[in-house]
Amino acid sequence: MLLISSVTKRWPRQEKPVLRDIDLELVAGELAWLTGDNGAGKTTLLRIVAGMIAPNAGHVSVCGLESRSSRRAYQQRIGLLTAGNSGLYARMTVRQNLDYWARLALVAAGQRRARVEESLNRFELGAFAGRRMDRMSMGQRQRVRIAMTFLHQPTLLLLDEPANSLDDEGCAVLVEAVDEHKRSGGTALWCSPGGDAPGASVERRLRLAAGQLQHS
Amino acid sequence: MTSARLNVVAALAVMRRDFQLFLSYRLRFISLVLSTLFAVTLFYYVSRLVSTRQFPNHNAYFAYVVVGLAAMEILTATLHAVPTGLRSELLTGTFERMVVSPFGPLGSIVALSLFPMALATAMVMITLAIAALLFGLPLHWPTVPLVVPVAVLGLLALLPFAFLLASVVLIVKQAGSAATFLISGLALAGGSFFPVSVLPSALRWISDVQPLTPALELIRHELVDASISGSPWLAAAKLAAFTIVLLPVSILAISASLKVCRARGTLVEY
Numbered sequence: 457m458l459l460i461s462s463v464t465k466r467w468p469r470q471e472k473p474v475l476r477d478i479d480l481e482l483v484a485g486e487l488a489w490l491t492g493d494n495g496a497g498k499t500t501l502l503r504i505v506a507g508m509i510a511p512n513a514g515h516v517s518v519c520g521l522e523s524r525s526s527r528r529a530y531q532q533r534i535g536l537l538t539a540g541n542s543g544l545y546a547r548m549t550v551r552q553n554l555d556y557w558a559r560l561a562l563v564a565a566g567q568r569r570a571r572v573e574e575s576l577n578r579f580e581l582g583a584f585a586g587r588r589m590d591r592m593s594m595g596q597r598q599r600v601r602i603a604m605t606f607l608h609q610p611t612l613l614l615l616d617e618p619a620n621s622l623d624d625e626g627c628a629v630l631v632e633a634v635d636e637h638k639r640s641g642g643t644a645l646w647c648s649p650g651g652d653a654p655g656a657s658v659e660r661r662l663r664l665a666a667g668q669l670q671h672s
Numbered sequence: 673m674t675s676a677r678l679n680v681v682a683a684l685a686v687m688r689r690d691f692q693l694f695l696s697y698r699l700r701f702i703s704l705v706l707s708t709l710f711a712v713t714l715f716y717y718v719s720r721l722v723s724t725r726q727f728p729n730h731n732a733y734f735a736y737v738v739v740g741l742a743a744m745e746i747l748t749a750t751l752h753a754v755p756t757g758l759r760s761e762l763l764t765g766t767f768e769r770m771v772v773s774p775f776g777p778l779g780s781i782v783a784l785s786l787f788p789m790a791l792a793t794a795m796v797m798i799t800l801a802i803a804a805l806l807f808g809l810p811l812h813w814p815t816v817p818l819v820v821p822v823a824v825l826g827l828l829a830l831l832p833f834a835f836l837l838a839s840v841v842l843i844v845k846q847a848g849s850a851a852t853f854l855i856s857g858l859a860l861a862g863g864s865f866f867p868v869s870v871l872p873s874a875l876r877w878i879s880d881v882q883p884l885t886p887a888l889e890l891i892r893h894e895l896v897d898a899s900i901s902g903s904p905w906l907a908a909a910k911l912a913a914f915t916i917v918l919l920p921v922s923i924l925a926i927s928a929s930l931k932v933c934r935a936r937g938t939l940v941e942y
Contacts, residue, residue, distance in 0.1 A: 467937065510931075510935045531772060531776070542765020543769050556688075559775075560685060564678070
């Protein structure tokens with residue numbers, strides 16, 4: 457499903473690479489829990505897998521596809537949730553944000569409405585569907601961001617600190633969605649600075665330190 | 673649904689989103705119409721003072737400058753709205769979504785031009801309507817419908833400058849001042865507010881190497897039957913040539929900037 461081979465990333469004017477010879481293979485149905493100190497390179501690794509950053513060396517493939525040669529098909533298989541609370545249009549409603557993403561994700565017209573409604577229900581956003589984003593709490597916004605990550609039914613989820621701002625109920629909804637994703641044959645890579653996964657069954661535990669991936 | 677059709681849907685989604693955001697500010701359209709009204713009124717009274725060899729009467733200059741005002745709408749829509757729109761996407765983190773979307777960052781940046789162009793077209797029509805209905809702008813009705821294809825051609829010829837600025841935004845993360853500089857330069861050399869013939873000969877060559885001059889000449893010719901230097905077909909051919917040459921170059925420039933930013937890891941930095 458996800459194959460990372462010998463990936464190295466070096467920032468300009470920095471002596472040591474942020475990532476050095478990273479190798480990782482995740483198969484269908486696996487959830488990998490990736491930890492590491494602040495600045496260890498977790499977000500960089502996720503962004504490389506998401507096709508936002510090109511590595512200096514190495515390859516990444518998802519379902520046998522590479523971002524450079526099959527960009528569209530590659531991106532259709534990836535659901536990226538970045539850390540923070542950005543990526544939403546403050547003056548658009550929850551439904552408008554989801555519908556907009558469905559169109560950018562090239563979801564077929566016949567499925568778009570159903571996917572939006574399904575996302576609203578799945579992440580318990582139905583009551584807020586017509587509310588503008590700038591009138592939502594941080595936790596509610598995070599649910600919308602998570603809903604967008606799942607909406608186009610990707611096979612690989614890249615989750616960067618997804619539980620941020622979520623209350624217990626929100627965390628439970630997230631964990632249930634990730635578990636369901638795994639049951640349907642999907643894979644997920646969940647990044648967190650530390651601690652333990654909030655209730656999700658984790659198949660792989662990984663730690664980034666000094667630019668290298670440690671498997672435990 | 674074919675891939676091409678899904679691309680069109682995604683591009684229109686960006687346009688629709690910009691429209692939704694525009695509508696969310698309720699007074700924005702009214703303030704745009706009022707500022708257009710004030711600008712047309714201002715130049716109407718300025719035109720009352722203009723009496724030169726180039727303009728045999730006051731109304732001739734008014735007709736000339738109204739087209740210049742309309743062109744400024746188009747210039748601002750293309751050259752300013754696209755790079756500043758991209759800058760805004762970077763600041764709010766929404767560009768990140770465009771980058772990881774199957775539609776992709778290149779298509780998204782190109783689609784950022786759709787709503788500003790549609791709005792500019794509406795504002796051009798409002799400008800002309802105000803000038804005609806309130807101040808008696810004498811329209812040359814037999815050729816007025818030709819203004820639409822000419823304006824579209826003019827927009828397409830100017831759009832590459834917006835895309836080039838967008839490619840600069842990706843690298844240096846700002847281009848507002850460059851856009852303002854370019855708009856002012858084009859307005860100066862393109863004949864928006866005065867004929868390029870009054871420019872010193874050392875500067876006049878600039879008016880020949882950019883698309884605003886033939887676009888304005890052609891629009892004035894079709895709209896108010898103004899005289900044109902050379903054939904209208906030659907002016908149209910110049911616009912088509914600018915489009916054919918510059919549009920692919922500007923798209924390549926965006927692609928190159930995206931590639932550089934991916935390598936540097938600065939694609940979503942702001």
